[in-house]
Amino acid sequence: MIRFNHVSKAFAKGESALLDVSFRVAKGEFVFLTGHSGAGKTTVLKLIYGEQSPTSGDVHVLGFSLPNITAREIPRLRRRLGIVFQDFRLLEDRTAEENVAFALEVTRARPESIPSRTSRVMTQVGLASKMHAFPNELSGGEQQRVAIARALVLDPPILLADEPTGNLDERATRGVFQLLRDINAGGTAVVMATHDLNLVRQTTNRTIELRRGEVVYDSAEETAPREGLA
Amino acid sequence: MIRFNHVSKAFAKGESALLDVSFRVAKGEFVFLTGHSGAGKTTVLKLIYGEQSPTSGDVHVLGFSLPNITAREIPRLRRRLGIVFQDFRLLEDRTAEENVAFALEVTRARPESIPSRTSRVMTQVGLASKMHAFPNELSGGEQQRVAIARALVLDPPILLADEPTGNLDERATRGVFQLLRDINAGGTAVVMATHDLNLVRQTTNRTIELRRGEVVYDSAEETAPREGLA
């Protein structure tokens, strides 16, 4: 479903966020993306949903391929991805409910189905009582859960989650994680960037670790030498 | 230094974020503020720096007293507080360095001293190499550390930190926490809202726990019954 092929990403100022990164994510897999702050986790996700373009190498997602993707194809790609952004990216002038519904409207879902689908996910993330609050009337953790709800509501074949539990307490974190696992059990591939190592250690899910833009560990390739790790 | 006196806070829509909260923070104390998402941690901090006003009760900070504080006094209060916001609140069109320097300019610090003070705190948070990057060129954790640097640079008598490690990996979290402890050792009172219970458990610092807007536990009043805790 996702394939990184010797991907590097450098920025105008000469800093490089990714260096020769290669990996594959199969249908229905659950992958943790870990690494220190600034290691390149968000950059990997941005390449998947086409917000950034690789400097070299190529990325294949759901049959689309970067950097050759056309401007027309990008919306089509994104509508098949559920994305939880690290900084939430909620529309400030819409209520929590409208933010979630908007993702459905964009994909031209049947209008009758929108209210029920929206309130179902809002309940799943524990925000049924905050449907009509605007983002600035929500606590940090509540905003994060709205962002998660918006990604879930699409029932996408791939879910990308960037630090989806950074603002959540332990209990809420466990809840969200369980939600992601349920969805994954339904066949959705999940890529979750996180530095909550507790979470990572609790599970046997595949883990890809980045360090300064390089993949230094991939549990799926345990046989390969874990270079760079002390 | 900080005193909450039967403080309640309700919002227009009738939801109440705080209910009869009372506590004191003494000079040089280090206090954790914990609680589930939406418990009211951020609201407590907003009341301290005067972004919100209590619905009933009063808050005393550094000789100022809410809700009776005048519009003129608020800047004077805030210039004596270092604040790390949960959502960072960086100026988008200034570099990391300029964001930090701005806090000094506002307090009318001597212009000659600004560059050295700025680069010192940037080094302390491990961002010496990112001085000239704009916020949107920084990773989530890097932005968070710029926000921390901006709060530290003022050498304030009180430091308020709202979830300052939510976007940081374990190592960076330890670093930032150590930094806050060093500053606390220098006499600065620190109030840190967090749900990183690992961090809380590692230390013997005072902890105030909120639940649905009520103080359900305050380690300084261990003798009092811990109502509401199972």
Place this chain on the structure above:
Amino acid sequence: MRLLFREAFLAFRRAPLLSTLSITTIAFSLFAVGLFGLVAINMRQALRGLETRVEIVAFILNGTPLETITLAADDISSFPEVFSVGYVNEDSALAQAQAELEEFRDAYRDLEVNPLPASLEIRLKEGSRDAESVSAVAERLESFGFIDDVRFGREWIERLDRLRNVAGLVGLVIGLAFAVVAVIIIGTTIRMTVLQRAREIAIMRLVGATNGFIRGPFLLEGAIKGLLGGLLSILLIYAGYRLFGRNTPMLSGLVFFETPQLLVGILFGVALGLGGSLVSVGRHLRNV
């Protein structure tokens, strides 16, 4: 479709200030253009009034028999440029002179003989009142044997011609200048709406909205603003017209736009709003 309208109206509710500014700008620009248009229309009207006074006077030799004159007059009225031919005999010429030329009434009062000749007064059709046609007619008149002299105030007609040209030029230049400024201001205003909502647009694209989907509400919004602006401008112009017309009795008989002209104005407003939106949003979407 319902969604499209909801989004467009949401934009008004969310940015009432910017929306008001856009509408005001469109209204103001159309108001300015319209004002000049109105002045131009009224000027043309006034010139037409002056033009009707363009006439050729052919003095008739003393003693020409009346039948000759009548026949010639018939002949002349069939010239393609000629609107009417009138005969003024010696006595009425004197009466007219005394009535029109106050300063010489005294002088004429004492006259024993009438020094004025009879004449034919020829008025021309509306399209033939320029210097060229008038000269042509005058020349043909001179070929009649009984005509002594032909007068037509050459200078006055040439001045009218020039006035007409200048008025047209000035109206065109100022109208164009205002239209250009209007388009610039509208474009910038809408570009600012777009910029103000840049974060929102960015988020929309991140959740997979197509450019068309994003553009739709903006275009509708622009068109609605243009429509409102157009209507407002007509109100303003009409108010100005009434106010001005009321307070300056000297300028009575002012005319206002006719319905088709008003419709064109409103359509122009809609086009401005739509065009401004299209350009701004298009550029923004291409650049991001």
Place this chain on the structure above:
Amino acid sequence: MRLLFREAFLAFRRAPLLSTLSITTIAFSLFAVGLFGLVAINMRQALRGLETRVEIVAFILNGTPLETITLAADDISSFPEVFSVGYVNEDSALAQAQAELEEFRDAYRDLEVNPLPASLEIRLKEGSRDAESVSAVAERLESFGFIDDVRFGREWIERLDRLRNVAGLVGLVIGLAFAVVAVIIIGTTIRMTVLQRAREIAIMRLVGATNGFIRGPFLLEGAIKGLLGGLLSILLIYAGYRLFGRNTPMLSGLVFFETPQLLVGILFGVALGLGGSLVSVGRHLRNV
């Protein structure tokens, strides 16, 4: 201070589009006001030209001795309203009439006796060319025994009076309208700058910036924009003046503003920019 300027200029670098719009709006508004001002000035100039033609003609009874006339002329020139007195004898009156009144040249050609009387032509001083003063002088002239009749084109003078009033009124109304619109547009534009930077302002307040500290750069920014807008408008007006003056030879002798007037215009621009900023930022800071 250095900080203040740095912040103000940063604003330009950061929002070149909005800054340009503000400057353009100010320039455009001043341009409009200035244009009407210029038209008004030139109109006044033109009216003054017409006014110099306001004269009173006093016809003299046939056979009045020249000395009487000369003495009376001296007397008349000492009237406070009178600028000059000229004597026109019978022969020059005829010559003048023949030269000026083309259509009656023929009529006069055949005259054996000169029907025209001699006259005194009296020009008035600049401040005394209104209908009232002219009538007063005319009345006093009529009291001279040898004066037959006094003519002064009452209607023409009254029309001039009315034209003067209308011109003044129209100029004032349109100028005011444009100024009001200018202030509204500038205020809204700056309000939008403020709104666009609302997040920034909120953050500044959160780190303890006082209202004065926040307001400073905005005010300076407004003043600078006003200054630039004022200069630009003068450039525009001058360009228009040259362009227009060049292409319409009929309107030669147009005058431009003088330096003090230009300075007032620029100051007005600065005031607009400053005032707009003050109001917008002030309101925003109060409301948040």
